[in-house]
Amino acid sequence: MIxxxxxxxxxxxxxxxxxxxxxxxxxxxxxxxxxxxxxxxxVVDEAKFLRAVGGWLGIPWWEEAINSVAAPLREKIPxxxxxxxxxxxxRLENNTIWVGxxxxxxxxxxxxxxxxxxxxxxxxxxxxxxILQALRQGYGIGAETxxxxxxxxxxxxxxxxxxxxxxIDVDDSEASVVKFVNQILREALEQRATDIHCEPxxxxxxxxxxxxxxxxxxxxxxxxxxxxxxxxxxxxxxARLDIAERRLPQxxxxxxxxxxxxxxxxxxxxPSVTGESVSLRLLGQEKxxxxxxxxxxxxxxxxxxxxxxxxGIVLVTGPxxxxxxxxxxxxxxxxNTRERRIVTVEDPVEYQLPxxxxxxxxxxxxxxxxxxxxxxxxxxxxxxxxGEMRDRETAEIAIRGALTGHLVFSTLHTNDAIGGxxxxxxxxxxxxxVGSSVRAFIAQRLVRVLCTRCKxxxxxxxxxxxxVGFAPDKDHIPYAAVGCHACRNTGFQGRAAIYEIxxxxxxxxxxxxxxxxxxxLRAASVEEGMVPLRQYGWTKVYEGVTTIEEVARxxxxxxxxxxx
Numbered sequence: 001m002i003x004x005x006x007x008x009x010x011x012x013x014x015x016x017x018x019x020x021x022x023x024x025x026x027x028x029x030x031x032x033x034x035x036x037x038x039x040x041x042x043v044v045d046e047a048k049f050l051r052a053v054g055g056w057l058g059i060p061w062w063e064e065a066i067n068s069v070a071a072p073l074r075e076k077i078p079x080x081x082x083x084x085x086x087x088x089x090x091r092l093e094n095n096t097i098w099v100g101x102x103x104x105x106x107x108x109x110x111x112x113x114x115x116x117x118x119x120x121x122x123x124x125x126x127x128x129x130x131i132l133q134a135l136r137q138g139y140g141i142g143a144e145t146x147x148x149x150x151x152x153x154x155x156x157x158x159x160x161x162x163x164x165x166x167x168i169d170v171d172d173s174e175a176s177v178v179k180f181v182n183q184i185l186r187e188a189l190e191q192r193a194t195d196i197h198c199e200p201x202x203x204x205x206x207x208x209x210x211x212x213x214x215x216x217x218x219x220x221x222x223x224x225x226x227x228x229x230x231x232x233x234x235x236x237x238x239a240r241l242d243i244a245e246r247r248l249p250q251x252x253x254x255x256x257x258x259x260x261x262x263x264x265x266x267x268x269x270x271p272s273v274t275g276e277s278v279s280l281r282l283l284g285q286e287k288x289x290x291x292x293x294x295x296x297x298x299x300x301x302x303x304x305x306x307x308x309x310x311x312g313i314v315l316v317t318g319p320x321x322x323x324x325x326x327x328x329x330x331x332x333x334x335x336n337t338r339e340r341r342i343v344t345v346e347d348p349v350e351y352q353l354p355x356x357x358x359x360x361x362x363x364x365x366x367x368x369x370x371x372x373x374x375x376x377x378x379x380x381x382x383x384x385x386x387g388e389m390r391d392r393e394t395a396e397i398a399i400r401g402a403l404t405g406h407l408v409f410s411t412l413h414t415n416d417a418i419g420g421x422x423x424x425x426x427x428x429x430x431x432x433x434v435g436s437s438v439r440a441f442i443a444q445r446l447v448r449v450l451c452t453r454c455k456x457x458x459x460x461x462x463x464x465x466x467x468v469g470f471a472p473d474k475d476h477i478p479y480a481a482v483g484c485h486a487c488r489n490t491g492f493q494g495r496a497a498i499y500e501i502x503x504x505x506x507x508x509x510x511x512x513x514x515x516x517x518x519x520x521l522r523a524a525s526v527e528e529g530m531v532p533l534r535q536y537g538w539t540k541v542y543e544g545v546t547t548i549e550e551v552a553r554x555x556x557x558x559x560x561x562x563x564x
Contacts, residue, residue: 035053035104059104076089082135088134096119191211192211196210212492216490239265247271251268318411328385328411329351342357345376369389384407445554454491537550
């Protein structure tokens with residue numbers, strides 16, 4: 001058998017034949033699945049390999065598209081069998097059921113299926129990726145555990161609900177609310193989600209993941225509503241919140257561990273008319289480097305110049321979720337040396353940086369940005385980071401720090417770089433203080449990155465190019481999103497930042513003090529080398545990183561302002 005599989009692997013574009021042989025022999029010695037061992041090692045083309053295995057054994061390949069599992073099929077093959085053995089029901093006709101699998105040597109799966117069904121079974125080969133996606137869509141996340149819970153093996157008063165461990169990579173064989181919640185968390189982390197939203201509805205509990213900045217509703221068991229209270233309570237217990245308080249919003253944190261990697265989770269509950277809604281922000285251990293920001297050479301040179309300054313304010317602007325915190329943490333990581341004392345005041349502290357003194361805002365004890373910043377200035381810092389300039393008092397203290405020899409970083413919620421100037425003036429800051437203390441305004445947005453496996457050249461009309469302001473280049477074909485299994489059929493995988501950097505030069509200082517309009521400030525900044533957000537985004541389109549639609553989506557406000 002090993003020799004036959006090795007020959008099939010060699011014919012299926014095996015990247016390392018010797019490694020493939022070692023994997024097969026090792027799996028045989030350990031009595032593990034040979035097919036699963038090969039697929040886990042990712043040394044073969046999955047579809048070609050499994051199609052060839054099916055041809056060798058005389059098992060037909062299922063050519064029809066599968067997206068989910070219909071209700072009648074779910075009734076025939078319960079979740080505990082389908083998910084445990086990774087087999088998917090495909091079709092039911094008369095007294096015959098068609099079933100898809102990827103490991104035809106799994107006799108345990110065949111025996112379990114034969115014992116559960118009293119019908120003729122026709123096996124078909126599918127890729128493991130297709131099977132897992134169909135099971136996820138058809139049965140829902142954690143369906144096997146949920147099914148066991150409904151059978152009475154656990155209930156809302158399950159003592160497991162209060163387990164203190166937050167390690168979610170333990171293979172717990174017992175069905176419980178704890179395991180069900182852990183499955184939701186693990187799935188979110190594997191899907192690269194940044195947020196999880198558990199939202200009670202009138203007759204259902206909706207769970208959504210935010211992946212690459214876009215919300216995706218995930219499939220869950222159809223009657224999950226019956227365990228809504230248990231799921232919400234488990235999350236509140238993990239975050240050390242009051243499970244009895246359901247009328248007021250609450251905030252907390254969860255420290256998770258997945259495969260030995262710590263994950264910090266911020267939890268917020270919101271009472272609604274249909275029940276408590278829980279939002280979780282997943283924060284991993286990020287590495288903050290210039291390369292991760294994806295700056296072009298001109299922008300990188302400008303930011304390196306800003307980081308070399310001994311004093312002044314650098315403001316990063318943009319809406320919530322545009323990556324401002326990531327940029328600030330990157331700047332601090334680069335400046336974090338033995339010779340510098342760096343102190344921050346944040347709400348909340350999202351990532352802990354070694355060697356940096358970080359203060360978390362606590363309004364209930366009057367520890368605000370302003371009071372925290374005031375104390376920081378008495379602590380002999382070289383570099384200061386203020387999470388957000390929310391009011392005039394905070395801005396004035398930050399300006400005072402910049403004028404007394406400190407390098408200050410902070411954020412503002414504005415649509416573009418020039419909007420940062422207007423925002424400070426609206427707060428009541430004197431124009432001459434803005435011009436003399438602020439060194440730069442950096443606006444940024446996040447665009448989704450095209451999936452490298454499925455992106456294809458796009459077809460656009462000249463009218464569309466004109467409408468969005470894109471100048472086509474014959475040497476750079478704009479790509480479009482298509483969608484495949486690797487990217488959840490979205491066409492995108494990951495995100496990249498686009499920037500707009502307004503350096504406050506002597507000319508811009510004079511215009512600020514003179515009270516010039518934002519349009520005039522913008523025009524002058526462009527003349528001095530500022531690349532507008534949308535123009536910066538077009539460079540990412542030329543490079544094949546993202547699409548025209550993505551850049552247009554995240555820079556809509558900037559374009560409208562420019563047209564005015």
